[in-house]
Amino acid sequence: MTESERGPRERMVFSAAQLIRRRGVAGAGMRDVVAHAHAPRGSLQHYFPGGKEQLVNEAVRWAGRYAARRVPRFMAGMTERTPAGLLAAMAGQWTQEYAREGFAGGCPVAAATVACADSVESTREAAAGAFGEWTGAVRGALVEMGVPDARAEGLAVVMVSAVEGAVVVARAERDVRALEAVVRELGPVLDAAVERRDRRHP
Amino acid sequence: MTESERGPRERMVFSAAQLIRRRGVAGAGMRDVVAHAHAPRGSLQHYFPGGKEQLVNEAVRWAGRYAARRVPRFMAGMTERTPAGLLAAMAGQWTQEYAREGFAGGCPVAAATVACADSVESTREAAAGAFGEWTGAVRGALVEMGVPDARAEGLAVVMVSAVEGAVVVARAERDVRALEAVVRELGPVLDAAVERRDRRHP
DNA sequence: AGCCGACCATGACGCCTGTCATAATCACCT
DNA sequence: AGGTGATTATGACAGGCGTCATGGTCGGCT
Numbered sequence: 001m002t003e004s005e006r007g008p009r010e011r012m013v014f015s016a017a018q019l020i021r022r023r024g025v026a027g028a029g030m031r032d033v034v035a036h037a038h039a040p041r042g043s044l045q046h047y048f049p050g051g052k053e054q055l056v057n058e059a060v061r062w063a064g065r066y067a068a069r070r071v072p073r074f075m076a077g078m079t080e081r082t083p084a085g086l087l088a089a090m091a092g093q094w095t096q097e098y099a100r101e102g103f104a105g106g107c108p109v110a111a112a113t114v115a116c117a118d119s120v121e122s123t124r125e126a127a128a129g130a131f132g133e134w135t136g137a138v139r140g141a142l143v144e145m146g147v148p149d150a151r152a153e154g155l156a157v158v159m160v161s162a163v164e165g166a167v168v169v170a171r172a173e174r175d176v177r178a179l180e181a182v183v184r185e186l187g188p189v190l191d192a193a194v195e196r197r198d199r200r201h202p
Numbered sequence: 203m204t205e206s207e208r209g210p211r212e213r214m215v216f217s218a219a220q221l222i223r224r225r226g227v228a229g230a231g232m233r234d235v236v237a238h239a240h241a242p243r244g245s246l247q248h249y250f251p252g253g254k255e256q257l258v259n260e261a262v263r264w265a266g267r268y269a270a271r272r273v274p275r276f277m278a279g280m281t282e283r284t285p286a287g288l289l290a291a292m293a294g295q296w297t298q299e300y301a302r303e304g305f306a307g308g309c310p311v312a313a314a315t316v317a318c319a320d321s322v323e324s325t326r327e328a329a330a331g332a333f334g335e336w337t338g339a340v341r342g343a344l345v346e347m348g349v350p351d352a353r354a355e356g357l358a359v360v361m362v363s364a365v366e367g368a369v370v371v372a373r374a375e376r377d378v379r380a381l382e383a384v385v386r387e388l389g390p391v392l393d394a395a396v397e398r399r400d401r402r403h404p
Numbered sequence: 405a406g407c408c409g410a411c412c413a414t415g416a417c418g419c420c421t422g423t424c425a426t427a428a429t430c431a432c433c434t
Numbered sequence: 435a436g437g438t439g440a441t442t443a444t445g446a447c448a449g450g451c452g453t454c455a456t457g458g459t460c461g462g463c464t
Contacts, residue, residue: 008441024317026228030422042442046425052422104320111316113374115226118306127374154383157371158364161380165367169359172315172329178363181356189391232452247454254452278423401422413458416447420451430444434436 051136064130072136266332286389
């Protein structure tokens with residue numbers, strides 16, 4: 001999260017994602033981004049000749065990659081690998097942030113989608129790619145845990161959708177009960193989808 | 203949806219909701235709203251002395267009331283009243299709109315939350331109220347169908363969250379598969395939560 | 405008739421935004 | 435040393451935004 005010493009370009013993309021997820025796309029001005037990234041203002045036109053659209057798209061892609069990369073890390077950190085555990089880890093990431101830093105931020109991909117899906121095609125595509133990458137990672141983890149291929153994709157989409165929606169509700173209510181409810185009610189369904197197979201032989 | 207002949211004030215609130223759900227809060231200018239509502243521009247300061255903030259808040263509250271009112275209507279329109287059927291109806295509202303009019307719009311409450319939750323307290327409160335009203339209506343319907351009180355609230359929150367998230371994903375992907383997956387995977391869980399009781403006597 | 409409040413019309417203001425033009429500075433290579 | 439391309443700096447610009455001041459129009463009440 002706080003790998004502060006990258007190039008200015010990468011810092012700006014990161015800062016854009018951070019500001020977008022807090023204030024929305026329109027609320028995150030380019031001047032704010034360079035200030036937040038401690039980057040020179042003149043670098044904007046140099047690194048992002050495509051303007052704000054390009055910067056937003058890269059921030060969205062960055063967020064998608066980040067979410068996807070987190071999935072195997074969650075898997076590695078779980079003592080007992082179950083689909084419900086993965087869902088709990090995904091939601092837990094949010095509940096922990098909200099407990100730590102308050103309900104200031106949401107998902108930048110959702111923010112970009114809500115603001116640009118109907119007006120900026122390239123951003124919509126970037127958001128679709130981000131969701132796809134994220135869902136793909138979750139689906140892979142589910143298959144690895146024994147969920148049959150036929151259902152893994154659908155369940156992964158549901159997990160991502162439910163968490164995404166719960167984040168919005170949680171932010172509005174300033175209460176993580178939506179995230180907790182998703183874990184509580186959806187978890188058992190996921191575990192029930194695991195195909196029985198011999199586990200006695202590791 | 204198209205009760206066009208209300209007072210100018212109500213039309214402006216309705217138009218604000220429509221524009222917000224398509225372009226986001228920042229993308230929906232006040233000039234656009236009056237144009238969309240075929241309302242006189244001078245009425246803005248008369249009916250909404252609180253400025254854009256007031257207008258947005260009323261649009262959010264209107265959307266919450268609208269969503270809540272739809273629930274009993276869904277119930278009335280179902281031949282066999284089941285929790286899964288209600289979820290299918292809620293999601294179906296979106297899939298039908300997307301099939302009919304394309305993926306232009308999302309949920310105005312989500313749009314307002316994403317853009318204002320951290321900057322405009324009153325809007326955040328309005329969004330929380332809207333989600334609460336909606337969830338309350340769903341919870342009531344679940345109880346009516348035999349879901350025990352203890353689980354009804356949580357399941358209602360999950361239904362709303364999942365649909366809300368699936369709408370975002372669907373809009374990004376220009377594909378209703380997320381909505382369909384939510385119905386397919388979540389529906390059975392809801393029906394399984396219905397307490398067994400004698401139904402032979404209507 | 406005369407008034408008065410509700411409602412509408414319009415133009416202007418100040419602010420902030422994204423973008424660009426231009427020039428200065430730096431790093432590095434031959 | 436000289437030059438060359440990458441990077442940074444800064445100021446200006448046009449456009450859009452929300453808001454407001456001012457004045458016009460209507461309808462109903464006394």
